Amino acid sequence: MTSSDRSSPLTGLARRGFARLTEADALLDELAGLISVDREELTAAASRSADPDEALSGLVRIARRDAEAVRQAAADAAAWRAIWNLAGASLGFGEFYLRHPEELVHLRGAGESLPADEAMRTAMLDSVGARDGFAESGGESAWVALRVRYRSILAGIAAYDLVQDDPTEVVDSVSARLADAAGAALEASLAVARTRISDPSAGTTAFPRAQVAATCFAIIAMGKAGAQELNYVSDVDVIFVGGTSDEDVVSESRAIDIATRLAMQTMRGISGAEIEPGLWEVDPNLRPEGKQGALVRTLDSHLTYYDRWAKSWEFQALLKARAVAGDMDLGERYVAAVQPKVWTSGARENFVEGVQKMRERVTDHIPADEVTRQIKLGPGGLRDIEFTVQLLQLVHGLSDERIRQRGTLAALDALVAEGYIGRTDATAFERDYRVLRLLEHRLQLRALRRTHLMPIKPDEQRALARSSKLAETGQGVLDLWEATKREVRDIHVRLFYRPLLSAVAALPESERTLSTAQAHDRLSAIGFRDPAGALRHIAALTTGLSRKASIQRHLMPVMIRWFADGVDPDYGLLAFRRISERLGNTPWFLRMLRDSSAAAESLTRVLSGSRYIGELMEWIPESAAWLDDEELLRPRSGISLQEEARAIQARHASVDDAMRSVRALRRREMLRTAMAGVLGVVTIEELASALTTITEVSIQATLRAVWPEVVPPEDGALDFAVIAMGRFGGSELGFGSDADVMYVYRANGVPAQRAHDLSVKLVAAIRQHSEDHRLPLDLDADLRPEGRNGPIARSLEAYAEYYRRWSLSWEAQALLRARGIAGSVKLLTAFFEMVDGVRYPHAIDPNGLREIKRIKARVESERLPQGADPSRHLKLGPGSLSDVEWLVQVLQLQHAHELRGMRTTSTLRALEAAREAGFIEDSDAERLRETWLLASRLRSANTLLSGQTSDALPTDRAKLDGIGRILEYPPRSASVIEEQWMGTSRRARRVFERLFYG
Structure with a gap:
């Protein structure tokens, strides 16, 4: 064959979707020979699979081991289509049929319908020969048989799923059958466990068969299994309940011992190490007290725990509880007993904390490099949808039984039917949920292992696109996924927060999405302690026809969510309303809210997180502009503050007017520094330095302002200075720190008593004019010699005499942080030349x-x-x-x-x-x-x-x-x-x- 002759069939293979052309050409020839099927028929069958190369490779390996099993499958149209679909979408099923080619026979008729729950349960119990709750054997071979039969059933579900023209339409029914199959597997494993713990030859401690039979043991599925929305490979969360059906045969305490052994063996049968790989993890950690709690409890013990000690999130987890295996009467009694507790959990004192913990679990423990690939836990992922729906249920389910559904889609339908969310938004949310679940299903089918990560490799992305039928190419499925994530994040706000606006709008009752009472419940659920007040603030901000009200209506749903995430949502919303009213229709403020989501979010963060900031921003609302530029939040230099303070004083003739502006300057810069601190713009060292600088500039400006008012020109030779002490002297001020100071003067020819009196008046004037009822500045002079009993101001000579004759050790210690900050530079130089010998002694006494x-x-x-x-x-x-x-x-x-x-x-x-x-x-x-x-x-x-x-x-x-x-x-x-x-x-x-x- 010439090269041109050979290139033609290879080109045809490429058009059919093959990528490894030479390999595919050879394998098609081999497979045609092994099972006596025309090559063109094989080519057509393979090309319809998600990954023709992997499908062909997998089927050839199976045929090499058992050509007859493959040949018989090829004789049945449904089985033939199913095996190609399975092999192309799932390397895991290729490995399974390589281990067990005889299981191909069960694909006859596959894909036509989903297996019924009862049929799956019967098949699983038959695989272990179960009769009257006991399996024929308690040996490892029973577990192997169980796992093989489960995977064969799983293949039947997948065959139906993969053949659909639009698989998103069957996501819910497929998930329900997967949950039913898991319940059937647990039932069969429990039958083996009963035999195993009552058979001494099995190598475990044996209990009498009669006692095992009289032990009541129920398996309650939680999470996705309980809600009948399970994935192909997912942990199955369970709770175990035990008891006795006959105290004469087995006591309750003995029954719990037996039930505990049954639980351990049942879990081992599902996921223990055997020749046939485990199916999935059985996770019992949602039980009372988690990993530290008893594996099995009686029903009464469970209820006592839930009544006395359970946290809100535990009730929320019970929302999806469903009896799936074992004693179904006991299991259903358990579910019936806990359900009322689930729907009253919204009235519990710690409900908000429980809801917040639910939200945190959305992204907890996700490695940083996986966040953007997470279909389940990442932003805009499945957990966002599930959390939104579940929170709406918990908020409104207390008074409305009609929305008490286990499953996400069923709950969404009920919330629409009862008017809690709009039909348009709910339809989009349902579509997004189905898309994300389908992607998750296909990813797990690929290797039959638990994963929620979008693949990185192009060939795997292409296979995902083809198997899901959501796009033609790998890039197409990535684009769809990104668009879905964006919409999920947006719809979460629309579903939960936007209807709050209708409750405060001037709409007829029939046109409201939520009543006032329902809006009250929602606000309470997300952390507002005064929902009625919050509704009044929302109404004030969003009512009217002005441009401001229009922008606030658009932004308010998102901002409510941000406030709810803060420390004090009520205060944050109140402060935001006051600031908005102060700024009115200020163009830059409205533009910032509209165009800068980062600035708007930062505004909610500082207001809900800090009353100190909120109270200052009410007086300085224009400070909101700083949030749009991080550089504006950085503390200003001492030089620039000094220049502004001097300019202020040059503009004002009276000391009162000048000091009013200086106090405003201090408030503004303290606010700037506070906002920078809360938003993480500055370090603790930068913050301390900034606060110290602001305080220094304020004192310096005050001294300059009061000097002409106190010291007449003829006494102008007087020197006066302010010395910082304590944390102020160390440039270590924090918010709320006092400013420790000392005052010193030198007469320079002014009569001694006159110099003293003028200095005392200067101190009084500095204190008077630096007072600020909005932001107090406490000038504390208690570290001066003799403390509160000493003169408020001393001459340089008096300080020298005091330290020479009477100074105490603590006063030398206090001087270690003395630093000049205002007044005569010459005086300060002389003062520190004098005190250095006191605070840095040659030898300490x-x-x-x-x-x-x-x-x-x-x-x-x-x-x-x-x-x-x-x-x-x-x-x-x-x-x-x-x-x-x-x-x-x-x-x-x-x-x-x-x-x-x-x-x-x-x-x-x-x-x-x-x-x-x-x-x-x-x-x-x-x-x-x-x-x-x-x-x-x-x-x-x-x-x-x-x-x-x-x-x-x-x-x-x-x-x-x-x-x-x-x-x-x-x-x-x-x-x-x-x-x-x-x-x-x-x-x-x-x-x-x-x-x-x-």
Whole structure:
């Protein structure tokens, strides 16, 4: 044969869908010879399969092993079509028939209809010779026979599925038969288990056959199996219920022991290691107490648990419970008993938390590189559809029995029929669900294994397109999948959130999608504590014919969802309404809401997550514009703030007018920094630096403003300065921190008493004009010499005399963080030249060191608020900020004289210098640094969350979770936050006690 003669048939094979042309040409010849079927007939049959190359290759291998079995299959038109479809769509079935070619005989008539439930159950029980609930044998051969028969039944279901012109139309009926087949397999495996545990020769502990027979044992299917929407290869979630039918034969406790052994052997029969591979995993972890709970319980024990201890998500899981094997009367009694609890779970106190946990499970534990390939769990995947439908059922099913359906599609139909969702949206949602389930089915058929990942290889994508009949090419099926995901995400909003607008619109009752009561239920279910108030806000925002109302109507469903995901949806929505009303029809605001979903989402995040931000934004609504540009959220430099403050003062003639603008500047920049902190734009170090800079600029501007009002020109030689102390001096301010300060003056020829009086007036004026009832600035001078009993301001000479004659150890310690921030530069230079000898002594007095330690112990016992839990106090408790700061300050007093690197007001820089010098071990330094940073972050987050200053870690779980959200922990991280603080502070305390007191 010439090359041209040979190229013609190969070209024909390519047109028929073959890719490996030379191999296919040879295999067609071989198969024609093995089974005596015309090559052209083989070519035509193969080309109709999803993957002609794999179908041909698989069938040749089967024929090599048993040509007669294949020849007989070829004699039956239905079987012949089925085997090519199966081999082309499923490498797994190719392997199965290679192991068991004799099973091809069961494909006769395949594809014409789906097998009935009773027929499958009979076939499965016959495969193990079951009579009266016991199999003929309890040996491994029975399990092999069971698995072979199950796969043969599965092939019949798949043959029907693959032959459909539009397989999306039969997704629900195919899924139902798959669930029925799983129930039949469990029934047959249970029969083997009964024989196995009552037969001593089986190698397990034997129970008397009469006791096994008198043991009631029911298998309850959950999840997809319970809802009759199972996949080809999927874990089957189950709950086991046990009991006795005759106390005279077997006691209840003995029956539970027997039932537990039956459960273990039943699961082993389905998925244990045998010659024939396992079918699927039987997962019993939805039982009470999960993996830690008893494998089998009585019905009464189950009900006691659900009444006393069960969480909302457990009732939600029971929505799909269905008795599938074993004692069906016991199983149905179990289902009947738990169903009322499912539909009243929406009224439980922790229902919202349960719903939120359901949502988290959508994407939990998905590897990052798989998220975009996940058909089931990824965004826009099956779980999004199932969650939406199930949540609607749980919200409205409490009062409406007609929507209490197990299956997703049946529930969707009921929700449409009862008017909870619109028919158009529901039709699209149903179509998307069927497409995604079909893709999932075909992917699992490919290798007969559990998977939900869209394939990467082009040939596998092409086979998926052909087997699903959703597209002609691999790219076509990918495009369809992406479009489906986008629509699913959009419809979720339309189905659940958009109908809320109709409940507040001025529509006739007959035209409303939801009544006010139903809208109330939906808002309550997603976390709004005041649904009636939320409905009023939604109405105020969306009612009317203005452009603003039109944009809000379009955006509000999405924003409600974002608010619901936040810490405090009610406050977030209220604050958004107030800001919207303040801005009115401002063009840039409406444009931002309309065009920048990222900015709109960030707005909902900061408002629902921080009352501190919300209250400031109500006064500075134009700050919403910063959310559209991350650069606008970054803290401004000290130079730019100084320039603006000076410009403000140049524009205003009176001190009151000038200070009003300076206070506004401070509020605006504090808000900017808060928004940046909540949105993760800045680190904790950048945040502390920004807050310190804002406070410095405010004090400097205040001093400049009040100076002309207090100090007449003839006394202008007076020098005056403000010194930052504590965390302010260390540039370590957080939200809610006081600004510790000291005031110093130098007369420079002004009479001493006059200089003192003017300085005191300056202090009073600074305090008066820096006061801000909206955002307090507390200038705390308690760290001055003699504390509250000492003069509010001293001359440089008085400070020098005091420190020379009377200074106490704690006052030298306080000076370690002293830093000049405002006033006369010459005076500040002279002041620090004087105090450096005090705070960086040549040698620390042992008595002074003992006094510092005594004061620290007294602070811990006396300064904590009455009734406060020391372990939760972030400032004064064990392992808190004060432990780290006092230890570092002692090291500075001991070593800063000879080590210039420790001459810093920064706690962390001094700690690092001590580590580098070897005064503290690396591991100890890291533990101290870790607890200091964590405490600082927790304090600021606590203030941002509540808008109020507190040094204590809250005990309220909702507040702890809110703090976690601000710090970018996952939702419901209250326990994680608590455990992290307790562990971190405990480790730091051990270091502190060893180094400070040791």
